[in-house]
Amino acid sequence: MTKDDQLQATVAFAEINKRADSQPGLIKKINAVIVFDVTKDGKIQKSWTIDGKQGTLYEGKPKEGTTAQVTITVDDNDFVDLASGKANAPSLFAKGKLKVKGNVMLAQKLSTLFKEQSKL
């Protein structure tokens, strides 16, 4: 069985980028550098960096001079659930399906990337 190079996360991130494009400032609102390590079969396959300070989202580890404030490790399938709004980060976290290193409250802001937030 050859390794499937196309992670579902790739598609998901493309969607997120689209959403971000339609809402300038969305990524900046997160105001933190968050790195996603997406795993498959237990191994990290790819990483994405959400640079809230610059307002960019790109594949790969943070660029030179940028440090991640939060690193999230999650399986490809779970990430897709997360990104589609089917699951939310805190619940995945509680189940141990999502590991967070760093400032968790910053990570919470990610939810705005994945689904429309209802307003208090």
Next chain:
Amino acid sequence: MAALKPLLDAECGTTNPLIKLSQFYTRDNTLVTQDGLIKPATNNFTSANLTGGSNATIDELVNEYHRPISAPNTFHLEGLLTGLRLADDNVDNTNKHEYEWTTQFLDSFTNDFSSHSANMPNKNNNFSSSVIHPPTNHQIQAPPHIINDFNIQQHSQWMPWNEQSYIPQSTSFTLNSNSNFLDQQSSTIDAGFDNDTVKAAQNILSLLQETQFAADTEFKDFVEHVAVGNGEESTVDANKQQATGDAKDVTVDKWINEFSNELSNESQWQTDWTSAAANLSSLDDQIPRSQSWLRHLMDNGDSYSEYKFAKTNTFLEHSNPFEEGLKRLEAHDIVNAVLLFEAAVQKQSNHVDAWLYLGITQSENEQDGPAICALRKCVELDPKNLQAYITLSSCYANELLTNEALDSLRKWLANNDKYSHLLSNRRPQTTTDEPRLIDELAFEELQELFLQAVSLSNNPSDIDSDLQVCLGVLFHLPGDYDKAAECFNTAVLAKPNDALLWNKLGAALANGGQSEKAVDAYYHALTLSPGFVRARYNLGISCFNLSAYKQAVEHFLTALKQQSDGIGPQGTHVQMSENIWRTLAIAIGHLQRPDLEQSVINKDLTKLLDEFHIE
């Protein structure tokens, strides 16, 4: 195990199986109201599935806190602690609820680990799915000292690092009967702890050694075991607990003492904190967080410092715009109210209430940016304006400005005569002007303070709905949507005709994934205030989340129409909310109507209204 399936299958947050528990709960001797009665629900919001403990929902909430909350990783420390505590208390046999709850959440864990079961329906897959969630029709009066329990386990599961430095400090359990729970093997965690767990265990062990834990306790042995790396099959399942009672009095008093000792031992605490923070390697930004927060605030300060008025405002010549604005607000004509309040402040720039109402109304109008501007002006003029602070906190929360939201909440507390003494009772605090080192410190401190404030109320029927709102906003910040919803629910029970509260309730439910209940709440809000643009927008979002795209589009268009109606004859689209347009675009995308996309880009509202038959 099988008997617990009903508990598991129905997600926390639904009430069915847990209603059974409530029977136990209400019989709990330690949890009666002051006059010895459990007050029945006086308000009937069954249509909204929001029945409830009119008086004591927050107490349930508080009660919930003292229970250990689900651990974030494989090391179920808090489960262990629950087990320990339960093992201790032999006082009250009617508190089966406690271990049943414990069982429930522990089982939900272990189920996940052992079977990755699909028992957690995604609909309610929210933050506290693994957390014991009290049914909303409880009426319990928690004794005030329970709040102190909370302090011990206040770190929600969303803050893993806290466990390692906090928990053992404040406990003085006697672990005489923990052998009971350690023996329970009915469900197991995955054998083999990973490195994180081992490290966590090691941390705990070292802290244990500093605390008053009895020297030779099985708990300590257990932790040592884990620290050494034995992948031990252990259980956290307190299922067959002998001890059921939740004495609270004895143990809690100890905890109160512990905690106050801890409080006075700030340096130790800070050391633990910073060492724990240091453990989070490779996370530190080059810029210390304190400064980055400041800088962020300064950056934001620029965008919120000047209010941008509508370019054309037919009310500028009105003789008494403020009064008229209030009337319009009363009549639920939000959009015109905004214009009137704008006129009022342009006439008289130091009119505190005009700025206040402008802020509140803009927020209802789904325009948090201008709302924040206006409210900031208000507090500049009147630094003790509680309503402004509370509204600011929700606006900041919506804009993800966590630190600012926390700051506003703190200011609300500090300027509130009922509760400001709580702040002065605390150990010397850095003033709010100083930037917080980390979000979490401020958050936890505020949590504690607000819970203390809640406990101040001796009379269970006396709900301070503003306080509940603050607490709700506070919980909303780290994503604790269930707790937030509980708070807003309580607030709404105290003020059932306040559309804003219903909207907040809906938003918390929606963000927590409970879209149907959210829709219900929004309908309440809109029935009370049909011109409530934000509630309608939120309703659209919930329809969207439920995949009802056409309805979502209809709601968005209605909201936009309401906004555009408020503009004078020249009507530009400046006043319409960008958020709504944006979400409308996404919803239309889902409708597979490429022909409409151009209309959306052009913001051709008329055409769209026509297309969807909205008059």
